[in-house]
Amino acid sequence: MNAPSGFSVPIQVLPFAGGSAWLVEDHSLPIVSVSWSWAGGASLDPAGGEGAAAQAAALLTEGAGELDAIGFADALRDQAINLGFAAGRDQFEGSLRALTDALPDAVRLAALAMTRPRFDSAAVDRVRARALANERRALETPRGQASRSFWAAAFPNHPAGRPSAGTAASLASLTVPQMQAALARQMRREGLLVTASGAITPATLASLLAELFGALPAGAAPLAPALPAFHRFGQQVVTMPAPQSTAVFGQQGLAITDPDWEAAQVMLRVLGGGGFSSRLMQAVREERGLAYGISAGLDLMFHRGVLVGAVASENARVAETLAVTRAEWRRMADTGPTEVELADAVAYLTGALPLQFVDSRRIADGLLTLRQNNRAPDWLAGRPARLAALQRDQLAAVAGRLLRADDLSVVIAGQPAGL
């Protein structure tokens, strides 16, 4: 019982011009997924031009080459092709999934989108209107308000503190040349990371990569600005009419190159990981009925993990929820997890590995995250042994080093009482 499962996934590494691709080959279904990314994303948007990369990403599939927006959409939909681009906080990503019969057309359309996007004015106008509506809608709930304010306060002088999709003001003024400049900065042959999964051989993938990326300009995107230290800001309240307050809380995390990265992951699984097992879930939901759910963990960005969590409680009780949360934070910092908690968390993280490998898109995306974190191809295969070797003292030490209950910065949105 609780032994690491023998499950492992063979990852093939294929070199191609300027980089390499990772492939998990699986011919059980006639489906192929490919994911790719460049570091940068919304963080490369200039001040005042927030949302340029996100708008450009959305417009890549709104008409390209001879196909207008409807023609392009129907070309994808007629053949079951998923193709999309997105600019996140620190990555610009593309992905496609297609049935093997449709793969040649999927690749042709993806390459067309990246090299000959049209930016028709009607499409620009429509995508902008949609983004403005989404931006306004995101701020209708306490959760949206708390999250927006939290990141702005934690990283006031860095792109991590601004919304990736842009603000109402920036979206209104963005021009097509600004969006085209975002693409020109970003979509380069160097720095490109590619992963694939499904019914495709290495040889076919190699030719597909040449077609997808061969026409991109040489060179690399500018470096994303390094993430500064988390700015401790204490407590902020965003007052808005709501029967329940949402709290977003966090503090300084650690670098993904930190030798204690996996020890921290396991310790944080015990403190605030998913499901019912965590101390926070037990203390806040199971014992006191203070919230429907609570979680806390590492949010990855700019090669670091920022420690962040969220919870929502009735206005009258949110102060108690935060007090319980801080107490659990402090208890973990003081004594670390127990031997049983360590063993349970390692058993979960090891045993759950095969569940990540049932869906070609999820496999490709999971491998891409590993690549964005500079992990080696054998990182997954070695994970069960590394986790099994973790000692309780090591986790207690990392908890003591990392967790600062008194420094926890919190935004509460709603009409909280007693704060």
Added chain:
Amino acid sequence: MAKLTRRTCLTTAALGAAGLPLAAPTAQGQGQPLAGPALVQSGPPVAERALFGASSWTLPNGLRVVLAESRRAPVVAHYLFYGAGGGEDPAGKSGTAHFLEHMMFKGSAHVAPGAISLIVAKQGGQDNAFTSRDVTAYHQHIEASRLELVMRMEADRFAGPTLPAETLEAERLVILEERRQRTDANPRAKFWEAQEAALWGAQHWHGRPIIGWEDEIRAITRDDLAAFYAQRYAPANAVLVVAGDVREAELRRLAEDLYGGVPARPAQGRHRAPPPAPNGVQRFELKDPAVREASLMRQVMAPGMLVGETRHAYPLEVLAHLLGSGPGSRLNRALVQTGLATSVGVSYSGDVPSFTTFSFATTARQGVQPARLEAALDAELARLLDHGVTEDEVRRSIRQLTAGAVLALDGLGAAPRLLGDALATGLSIDTVEFWPRHIREVTAPQVMAAAQAVLAAPAGINGWHLPA
């Protein structure tokens, strides 16, 4: 958690060319196929193969068992569905089905309160549950060798949850927080809830929220939960679905050993009142200082797969796509690409045990008067009824709807959710396994007959959610 319908699962993935061969299931069970070759009347055989290739059988106590085998990875998904959801809540006690779902995690004869999730996690698995209007389901995804463990624990609470009184009040607080999080602190969810109540009636089974009205959540007693369990959680009203890496002989043995001992007892059927008497399309409006965009939600009464003019159900799925799915659809061209709206969607699912709606949702662009957007919608629907649809439009919608259905095999959750939901709702497995064929058989005249039936003299509601 929202109900996953066949429509969202099989079609949102974007679907491939018509006639594209569906992948063969990777293995055939030894049992009776639910819909074997004998049911296939014509057409290229490979394209008509059952989507999941599921086999099924029934235990002596009445429990139906379904296996959708896949050897892609050494994992299984184990789902137990009950054919009862929020629609079965007793009068004045909305939220009972959902409250019971929460309390099913509070222990049974051999499992301590809260232990089931902890044990599943220790074994590397993930567990959860959901309540829809029509079904309640409990599920675990886990490494394949642990299937027996999760079956043992699920069967234990099936046979009798403890429903410990001392955990009831804390759980009630959790549910009230869930309600605040999902609905009360979310302006759009509140609008939706209010419109449903206005359309069907606040105490009608379809007009009550699945999570329950707040005062009724507060009024639910342990006896209410025990009664719901006794009446609805009978083996004959349940469906066990396992997907993934397990052989049929092994599942037959485990199901017999672990679930076979749950005693048979009478299961109470559904009693679904009809919708309010047709009275045209009523107008509904909610002004809300929290919202910034004016949104229209229009719902009109429509038949489903099991009640009313059921022959319209598949044509209505095609009609919904033709009108509102993607940039090439009629309403997208008329409302979004003309600059009146930021989005438009049309939704319909006939996979329900009784009455349902065909609905339109659209959000006005800033500066566009709601009346103007509504007039444009009306004009487009009038054009549909006056001039009909073309054969090409119907073919294209069918093509986009169906041909990527095989993408539902790319993952572990779709098979058990679709198969379990269909059976627990009262539909046949055929509606899932051969859904692409049913859609491909739809003709343009059938689409127009369905459009006339639901849109020519509609009964329903036209609701505006407006900035105050």
